[in-house]
Amino acid sequence: MKPVFTYTKGMLPVSTSYCPGCTHGIAHRLIMEVLEENGKLGDTVGVAPIGCSVLAHQFMNVDMCEAAHGRAPAVATGIRRAQPHKVVFTYQGDGDLASIGMSEIIAAAARGERFSTFFINNGIYGMTGGQIAPTTLIGQRGTTAVEGRTKAQFGMPIKMCELIAQLECAVYVERVALNTPANVRKAKKAVQKAFEVQEKGLGFSFVEFLSTCPTNWGLTPSDALQWVSDKMIPYYPLGVYRAPQPEGGQA
């Protein structure tokens, strides 16, 4: 009989704490698969954020460190400086990265720190119970905006890839989505690219994953995936926002 699912070596053989239908598990697995394929699991240090993925160190089979809310890019900066030959990444949600940690992520990108950031954008604070996030869409409901987000009250959702791509030392910036098998395959390619850029020492790399939160969105897992296609992707267009220029190419 041919197995249809096995644990990848990069994922520890435990159950995750994520809700059914949440795409954190897909993102975890993609990152760990790429590290395994690159033979780097034992030469990698990851930084987990505060949020639903605070326990990522219990699931990802690499050396890991927990950061205070928002500070993962500063922590990764320190790690990368102390262990300059290791692969270093941060794994951060939208409250962590785009709200409380905005200063750290922008500064690390501006300095061109040689680590990769994987940004899980599901437009909501998951662990604390569904409050409005900086990336919550207009009209989307949260426990701090039960009638839905309005521009007048909260301003507009922040497009992180577009912001980061302004910074010259952020050399690879791409937004992907985890809502369809085709998009998951593209997401894995983005992870590969981010690590490739890091290992070449070219600068900072950033991949944003449009993700789901069926529990706090109040949708079934399949409806949540559909919601990413219908609502999120139109506001957060997928694609490469910045990539290293090919050798001899124009700047």
Add this chain to the structure above:
Amino acid sequence: MAEKVLMKGNEAFAEAAMRGGCRFYFGYPITPQSEIPEYMSRELPKRGGVFVQAESELGAINMTYGAGAAGGSVFISSSSPGIALMQEGMSFLCSAEVPAVILNVSRCGPGIGGIQPGQADYFQATRGGGNGDYHMPVFAPCNMQEAVDIIYEAPALADKWRTPVMILADGMMGQMMEPVALPDPKPFVEPEEIPANKPWAITGYAKKPGGARAVVKSLRMQPEALEEHVERLFARYDAAKAELTRYECIGLEDAELVFVAYGTIARLTLEVIEMLAEQGIKAGLIRPISLWPFPYEAFDQIGKRTKVVVSAELSMGQLIEDVYRGVNGRLPVELIHRTGGIIPTSIEVAQKAKAILEGLK
């Protein structure tokens, strides 16, 4: 001993940290310690070290956490409001048992306060400021040589006890120049040596002896696990106390009045003691060098002639709380203080001390 050189305090502090093996410095400018990041930016890269000007003190302390967790030896510095910003991170460092050396060249507060020297960060340094049950060793040197010697020793203490170590200086010490003999530099530890030296560090497990995966964290969702962790930290604090508790006692045997003072004001108190002696009044000094652990046992050396113990401080009465604990009801305790960046004159302190003695009669 090495030939003495005349150095500005801030530069001597930075030099001592590098010589003590600190290879990493993450800083953010703030008066009166900005000479330290400037000096580090020039000197560290030359010696194979790393200088990063952080985006904020929050950035600096978290870079420290990352580099320390990855096994690097880190020295950072700031001044009072900057230290306040770092305290979230210090709580993490303490819980995650990440070593580092943190220097506060203190000024006065509250708020932005002023840039002149003060000691109003005593509670901030000794009572935490970050959340949770934790302590960290705090040393308050009173002259340049002592500061250099303690900063030089601090990285080894931090590694040994798996804790951040704080040095509490002040703006006057940072800005003044005084001759110092600099200790010999220790070699920097190479990244490749870390997996064997610090198996707990997050270096990637491929080259680690035994190959065990490392996780540096402070989160413990189970109350029982967290309680056990905190109790383990406190058991270590108890074990470290004998090595970390430091103080100096001067003239306690026959003193009528005993001052308790640390840092800059302790130095000034030495002059006050001379002045009082000229007037026939015998005064002594307990000078805590470690503020945590506080040298309560020093108070047992107070002689039978002593009538009063005086906390002399550049704050509104912070040190005095530990003086009360040290005296433990045996003698009256009084306060002589200035704040806001004012250092009292030795004449003023001597007059106040005399008035206190008069008041007892």
Add this chain to the structure above:
Amino acid sequence: MIEKMFFAGSGGQGIILMGQMITYAAMYDNKAVTFLPSYGPEMRGGTANCTVVISDKPVSCPLVYEADVVVAMNLPSLTKFESLVKPGGKLFVNTSLIDQRPTRTDIQVIDVPANDLAAEMGNGRAANMIMLGAVAHSIGIVADAAFDKIMQKTFSGKKAALLDLNRAAFHAVKVN
């Protein structure tokens, strides 16, 4: 022996350098020393002052409330710091830039036309070295050889051409 000194003037007059040089010289002469500059938010202009303590035993307090020596390089310094001189102490007045007289009668006032003498020597910027020499020779607790060592260190490299001028300036005034 303990000598508490206070140097004051405006930014750019080389006040800090004077204080540092006498501190270095005293250290080379095996004295205990401290040097403490005033510091403030302004980077340019304003007043500059520093405190130097020289002693033959460890310096307890680097601050000075009653100075054995006060050096006033400009008028605001004289006005502000005349009171700092302890009775019987010495007040050095740069009469090139100060046309008022000190009011105290319980101190020794020493007039040094530092800028005029420096101009006569061909470089007005050496006024601080003229004053430093006057102070050093007046207090007489630090050997000339120690001063010469710090002179050579200060005026070396790109500044080597200034050594002879500053040496001459240092020895221009001898007061008791």
